[in-house]
Amino acid sequence: MNAPFPGSTSFRPSHRLSSIGVSEILKISGLAAEMKREGRDVIILGAGEPDFDTPDFIKDAAERAMRAGATKYTALDGTPELKAAIRTKFKRDNGLDFAQDEITVSAGAKQVLFNAMMATINPGDEVIIPTPFWVTYADIVAIVGGTPVLVPCSEANGFRLSAEDLERAITPRTRWVMLNSPSNPSGAAYAEADYRPILDVLLAHPQVWLMVDDIYEHIVYDGFRFATPAAIEPALRNRTLTINGVSKAYAMTGWRIGYGGGPSALIRAMAVVQSQSTSCPSSVSQAAAIEALNGPQDFVHDCCRSFQERRDLVVGALNRIDGITCRVPEGAFYTFASCAGLMGKTASDGQRIESDTAFTEYLLRTAGVAVVPGSAFGLAPYFRISYATSAVELEDACRRITRAASELS
Ligand SMILES: Cc1ncc(COP(=O)(O)O)c(C=O)c1O
Numbered sequence: 001m002n003a004p005f006p007g008s009t010s011f012r013p014s015h016r017l018s019s020i021g022v023s024e025i026l027k028i029s030g031l032a033a034e035m036k037r038e039g040r041d042v043i044i045l046g047a048g049e050p051d052f053d054t055p056d057f058i059k060d061a062a063e064r065a066m067r068a069g070a071t072k073y074t075a076l077d078g079t080p081e082l083k084a085a086i087r088t089k090f091k092r093d094n095g096l097d098f099a100q101d102e103i104t105v106s107a108g109a110k111q112v113l114f115n116a117m118m119a120t121i122n123p124g125d126e127v128i129i130p131t132p133f134w135v136t137y138a139d140i141v142a143i144v145g146g147t148p149v150l151v152p153c154s155e156a157n158g159f160r161l162s163a164e165d166l167e168r169a170i171t172p173r174t175r176w177v178m179l180n181s182p183s184n185p186s187g188a189a190y191a192e193a194d195y196r197p198i199l200d201v202l203l204a205h206p207q208v209w210l211m212v213d214d215i216y217e218h219i220v221y222d223g224f225r226f227a228t229p230a231a232i233e234p235a236l237r238n239r240t241l242t243i244n245g246v247s248k249a250y251a252m253t254g255w256r257i258g259y260g261g262g263p264s265a266l267i268r269a270m271a272v273v274q275s276q277s278t279s280c281p282s283s284v285s286q287a288a289a290i291e292a293l294n295g296p297q298d299f300v301h302d303c304c305r306s307f308q309e310r311r312d313l314v315v316g317a318l319n320r321i322d323g324i325t326c327r328v329p330e331g332a333f334y335t336f337a338s339c340a341g342l343m344g345k346t347a348s349d350g351q352r353i354e355s356d357t358a359f360t361e362y363l364l365r366t367a368g369v370a371v372v373p374g375s376a377f378g379l380a381p382y383f384r385i386s387y388a389t390s391a392v393e394l395e396d397a398c399r400r401i402t403r404a405a406s407e408l409s
Contacts, residue, residue, distance in 0.1 A: 019142045022365055023135050024376030028360065032370035039111035043397045044370040045385045049253040050333070055118045055299045058250060058291050065287030077271040078259070082286045083168050085293040085346040086259050089244075095231045096242065098261040104270050105289075107281050109215050109245040109258030111274070114140050115174075116211060116241055116260070121146040121270035125175040130161040132336065132377035134213075134277065135182045146175070147372070154255020155327055155338065159379075163197035170205050177202065179229065184218060185377045185384040186336040187311075189220060194229040199233040209239040217256070218249040218300045221308045221329035230261075239261050248332075249300050250292040255285040263281025269295070283308035307333050310387040310394055317398035318385075321405045333388040336374065345408035353408060356381035 027169040029046045036042045078086075083103045090096040100288055106112045113136070121127070123145040127155035129137050131150045132251040137149035151169045153159045166177065179198075182189040191199075202208055217226050245258030259265070274280070311328075314335050323341030339359050346352050347366065353359050360383050363369045375381025387394055 016143055016145070019338065020139050024357075025135070025372050028364070028370050028372055032364060034362070035368070037341060040368060042156055042364070042368045042370060043389075043400070045387070045389065045394075045397055046370055047386050047388055048371055049388060050248060050251040050303060051388050052251040052303055054251050054255070054288075056293055058252070058288050058361070060226070061291035061295075062255075062284050062288040066284050068251060069285045070287050074283050076275050077267070078103065078281065079277075079283075079286050079290075080164075082257075082259075082290050085290045086261070088292045090242070090261055094228050094242075094259060096228070096237075099264070101264045102266045102269075102273075103259060103261055105257065105259045105281050105286065106270075106274060107256040107278050108247060109243050109260075110136060111256075111278065112241075112243050112245075112258045112260040112270070112325075113137070113213070115270040115273040115277075116243075116262075116313075117141055117146065118207070118265065118273045119266065121175060124173060128166065128169050128172045128174060128177045129324065132159065132183070132185050132374060132379040133178070134180060135149070135377060137178050137180075138378075143390060146403070147173070147230055149174070149265065158327070159183065159188040159200060160194055160337065162191055163201050164304075166198055166201050170201070170208060170324055174208050174209075175284060175372045176211050177207050178211050178213070180215075181226075182329070182331025182374075183373070184215040184332055184374070186327075187222060187332045187334045187335050188327075188336075189216075189330035189332075190227065191225060192232050195227060195229055195232055196262060199229055199236060202236055203233070210236055211239070211241045212243060214242060214244045215248050216332040217229075217244060217305055219307055219333060221304070221311060222330070224330045226331075229395070241266060246289045246292045249303075251299075252285075252292065252305070255282070255288055257281055257285050257289040307387070310391055311335065313391060313394055314385055314387045317402065321402050323405055324401075324407070333386055335385045335387065336377075336382050337385070339383055342383055342405060342408055347408060354381055358385065362402060363404055367404040369397045369400050369404075386401070 005165045032044045117140050121144045128149045128152045141148045184364045230237045241262035243260045245336045246252040318337045326337035360373045372384045374380050
């Protein structure tokens with residue numbers, strides 16, 4: 001529903017905003033931050049960003065670039081040097097060969113997504129989004145006048161889209177299918193064999209394009225082999241946009257650099273959108289991103305090891321709680337646990353836990369732990385924990401959740 005805009009009686013938001021609300025994640029983080037300001041002891045497990053700092057060698061590259069005068073507008077959708085580094089990355093990590101005019105660079109993967117939707121969606125066009133999903137996908141589709149088509153993906157299927165459900169969801173209005181692996185919020189990832197049946201369905205529907213969000217590519221565990229659709233099925237390459245970025249892998253969320261590889265006609269159309277919004281990504285951040293992609297990759301592996309330890313800590317603790325079950329995620333830094341076993345229980349103040357939202361409110365109120373309800377990502381009754389925070393804090397949070405759950409009757 002309409003986002004609230006307090007403070008002005010004459011202000012009217014556009015119709016475009018009418019179907020977009022303030023995200024549940026922001027509401028909970030806001031509430032938790034307010035409680036913290038009031039002096040309450042609150043642990044916030046909602047962050048969508050690594051808790052590490054950007055490595056120094058990347059910061060040094062940014063400083064050098066600044067001093068050398070890289071302080072002006074750059075080429076519209078990325079400097080030739082950064083595009084070259086991205087092409088090398090796609091070849092090295094994914095076996096994908098892109099030409100220079102098949103690469104775009106924006107202020108984050110989010111802007112790549114936005115540009116692509118803005119450049120292609122007409123009113124009524126449908127975008128298939130497997131659920132649970134990163135809320136931004138549906139909101140961007142709605143902003144540009146399209147229709148998000150949410151397809152529930154059960155835990156029994158590893159929160160992955162099944163070929164049958166995809167086939168059923170495709171209509172003559174389907175413009176894009178959105179895939180995200182590893183996923184925010186479920187942490188589920190598609191191995192090549194998981195992708196195969198889905199890609200076979202797409203081969204039979206030549207009007208449908210594929211948008212793939214690989215932003216968590218490097219955060220995978222237990223030797224999981226990351227795969228990306230354009231490399232698995234070259235016949236789909238001329239209708240696939242592969243999106244990635246430096247935010248998560250190199251702890252560079254604030255630098256705002258994301259990129260995409262896809263057919264040149266699409267990339268050109270996206271550049272037109274970008275030319276009338278941000279003009280170009282930040283010059284200094286682009287220089288830093290070159291260093292991140294070309295430089296030593298040990299940082300990425302070290303972070304991954306650390307995330308895996310924390311994943312094991314959280315999944316282990318959650319699965320020991322009566323009423324909560326947690327699938328072991330293959331990647332990203334989120335757990336997506338079911339709280340189905342707690343539904344219908346009652347807190348000591350008489351509040352009945354009827355939904356995942358009620359459970360997460362209860363956790364915040366009584367245990368001082370902020371997590372996000374699964375319904376905010378389109379699938380209930382679940383809750384998402386971001387474990388991109390210290391092990392000490394995670395242990396404390398798990399103890400609190402265990403106690404709060406045990407106090408329900
Ligand atoms: C699935 C997914 N894609 C993209 C992004 C945004 O990436 P960026 O910081 O590059 O805009 C996020 C951030 O939370 C995400 O979870």
